[in-house]
Amino acid sequence: MPWYYLLPAIVFLLTFTFFPVVLTIGLAFTDYAGVRNGELNVSSETPIVAIDGERLQIANPGTLDCRSLRDGCNGVRAVVYASGEVTLPAESLDGTTLVLGEEPPAGRTVVGVELDMPDLGFAATLRVVEQDGPVLTLERQPPFPPDLTSVGVVLDRQAIRRTIVAEEGDRLTLDAPLPEDVEAVSIARYNDFGFVGWRNFRRILASAPRALVPVFGWNISFAFLTVLLNLAAGVFIAVLLNNKALRFRNLYRTLLIIPWALPSVITIQVWKGFLNQNFGAINRVLALLDISPEPINWLLGDATAARAAVILVNLWLGLPFMMTATLGALSAIPDDVYEAARIDGASAWQAFWSVTGPLLRTALVPITLSSFAFNFNNFNVIFLLTDGGPPVPWGTATARGTDILISWAYNEAFRSQGGYAYGFGSAISLIIFVITLGVSLMNFRVTGALKEEARA
Structure with a gap:
């Protein structure tokens, strides 16, 4: 095959896979953020009071705002504006x-x-x-x-580019004196960023008791409970629908697949309305049944209620897939096997555990593992339903009651430090990759999914 047939695939691979990975790794060791994006910060412009060679005295150090940079204004690029x-x-x-x-x-x-x-x-x-x-x-x-x-x-104002080599309160030292024939009136700095080594990772570990550890614990619980409930409910319903004597079973299958056919964005918003504290249908049903006279704040109140709501909605979204996959696996089991079990005197319960369960295992193990990996990074249901809330006393502003690792990384990357903390968010992404890889390898080892079948 000529090489140019592979060129488009190679270009797309490098652009959309290799380049983002390399960029993420590189940014993880920098302090790149919205307030440190390499652009000129026009809001930091402050008047110059006095000039002595390469030394300047500025009117207001607070306006220059060197505190938001990693090492103050030392080594930061700046623009000196001349008189106009x-x-x-x-x-x-x-x-x-x-x-x-x-x-x-x-x-x-x-x-x-x-x-x-x-x-x-x-x-x-x-x-x-x-x-x-x-x-x-x-x-x-x-x-x-x-x-x-x-x-x-x-x-027009003349912009003279310099680098600030030292900062002491309202006095700055530039890397070179200003030209003698210009009258400098103000100075503005760049939002410089640079290499910070392992600082982002040390920061993550320092906040681990309030962010990484509780978020990771809930992340594992969320993925495990979702897969467990979806698997149990999906297998149970699939076994019922696989009964050829059941009337209207095709209608039941069609109705149960509807949640899978609808866009999850719309479905989650509908559930958000159902779970509303004041006018939601779920609280009204609970009140009518006298189960909970007081309305429950499912989404913004107690963290336990919010987590239960997330698992419930995710069960609704994932059940059709698990049911359909199980139905496909059940259709491959020949009826002769069940007939032989009945002849041997096995009950329906015994037939399920001795015949159906072992034969389903081969098909459901890879589905279960892929479902766990998907739900481990299931950003949509968290973001659209609870937005990671509610706030909890043991968490932080970016690690709240229902935040999982991926939503925590999103909050740190896009909702803090000027809205673009790509450096810190990239560091969290690398940790998520390592954790996800470790959990996946552990699952493979426990289930034996990677073991090769012994050859005869």
Whole structure:
């Protein structure tokens, strides 16, 4: 096969698999975030009070906000803005055309002029719409004759790039002095980020008692209970529907597959309405049955109630798949096996455990393992139903009552540190990968899914 047939697949593999993995690993060892994104922070611009060579004194260190960076402003790129106004004489003014007596500073653009009008007793500022050397075209003609001996020329701000090598309160030291022919008026810094080594991972371990450990424990419980309940309910219903004597069994199958056919986004929102504390159908049914006279705050109240709600909704979403998979496996079991069991005097219960169960094991083991892996990172049901809440006293702002590892990583990556804490979120993702790999290998080892069948 010619190599160019494989080129599209290789490009897609590198773009959508290899590159994201390498990028995630690389960002995990940086402090990249919304407040450290490598862009110029225009809101950090602060006036310069005094200049002494490469040393500057700024008006407000709080505006420069060096505290949000990993090592203050040391080694951070900055932009120093030069003064934007000079005074020059003018030769003539004809309508809207003003001719200066000298060329404006090289490399600078004139954006406006300030003309003193003696007849009015004050100066007027006019915008320049076109510049050709010393010839300027004004936006409109001055209303009174101006004094052309001294014209204030407003220039665009000149940006001088420097690096801050030291920061001491309101005093900064630059890597090089500023040019002598410019008047620096303000400075702004970049949101620099860089390599921080294992700092993100140390931070994760430091917060482990309140974040990683409880979230991981609930994550395992959530995935295990979901698979266990889905498997038990799916096998039970599949065995009932596999009875050829059951009337309307095809109708029952169709009705039970509906939750699988509907988009989970819509289904979860419907369940969110059912579980509403004030007008939800579930609380009303519980009140009518006198089970719980007081309405239960399923989603935003107690963490145990919210977790029960998540497992219930996930059972509704996953049951059709497990039922359909079991029905497919049951259809492959020949009727002669059950007939032989009945001849041997086996009851229905004995036939299930001695015949159906062992024959289903081969088909259900890989389905169960894949279902566990899917639910271990089931972000949708957590995000759409409870959004990770409710808050709990033992957790943090990003690790709450129903958060699993993947939603915790999402909260850290997109809801903290300016909204884009990619560095810390990438570190959590690597830990999730290691944990998921370990849990999967443990499942494979316990179930023997990776063992090769002995050859005869």
